[in-house]
Amino acid sequence: xxxxxxxxxxxxxxxxxxxxxxxxxxxxxxxxxxxxxxxxxxxxxxxxxxxxxxxxxxxxxxxxxxxxxxxxxxxxxxxxxxxxxxxxxxxxxxxxxxxxxxxxxxxxxxxxxxxxxxxxxxxxxxxxxxxxxxxxxxxxxxxxxxxxxxxxxxxxxxxxxxxxxxxxxxxxxxxxxxxxxxxxxxxxxxxxxxxxxxxxxxxxxxxxxxxxxxxxxxxxxxxxxxxxxxxxxxxxxxxxxxx
Numbered sequence: 407x408x409x410x411x412x413x414x415x416x417x418x419x420x421x422x423x424x425x426x427x428x429x430x431x432x433x434x435x436x437x438x439x440x441x442x443x444x445x446x447x448x449x450x451x452x453x454x455x456x457x458x459x460x461x462x463x464x465x466x467x468x469x470x471x472x473x474x475x476x477x478x479x480x481x482x483x484x485x486x487x488x489x490x491x492x493x494x495x496x497x498x499x500x501x502x503x504x505x506x507x508x509x510x511x512x513x514x515x516x517x518x519x520x521x522x523x524x525x526x527x528x529x530x531x532x533x534x535x536x537x538x539x540x541x542x543x544x545x546x547x548x549x550x551x552x553x554x555x556x557x558x559x560x561x562x563x564x565x566x567x568x569x570x571x572x573x574x575x576x577x578x579x580x581x582x583x584x585x586x587x588x589x590x591x592x593x594x595x596x597x598x599x600x601x602x603x604x605x606x607x608x609x610x611x612x613x614x615x616x617x618x619x620x621x622x623x624x625x626x627x628x629x630x631x632x633x634x635x636x637x638x639x640x641x642x643x644x645x646x647x648x649x
Contacts, residue, residue, distance in 0.1 A: 545581035
């Protein structure tokens, strides 16, 4: 039971009360998505500009994100616990909404972890004068865009935008392949230090991981709004038939 100013607060146990609590948790999740996006943008800017001060700012944002992650998880668990104790009948769509919140919250926290990893690479990259290839900049900006679309689909409960996120993953794979080919060619020509090529490989892989987390959230948005389960197969996304 929560309290305010020493006075116990009785949490509403009606269907409307649980719906209101779910909406509040969802609002907290949307705010978390914006927080993680800002962190990723700052981490990428720190890499592009090779500025350790920006990297430090990005890393400092992780504490607030971790706290929000725990708070959202606890609020969702408390809601389901209270519903069970009250014998409340939550309809399938409401249950899917809560499950989506929990899963998306976890994925966002993992995106933040990768953003920290990107920021932590800045000091090493800053010691190398070789400029980033345009392919990497486009790839990084594309991943930021994918996270932005993911947050939008989650905020609006929009399966159409979620599907766009799913299809965008293929572009990230293509960018990564092109970037690695370019790095290999430049190393062979003596234009890229091996260390720089290694950093490019690492950052490209991190961008790919972020895109993967975004598609996981998109899958949940589609599940919540339509009840459909989608999986990746044969370079495309397909709906798994429901039993």
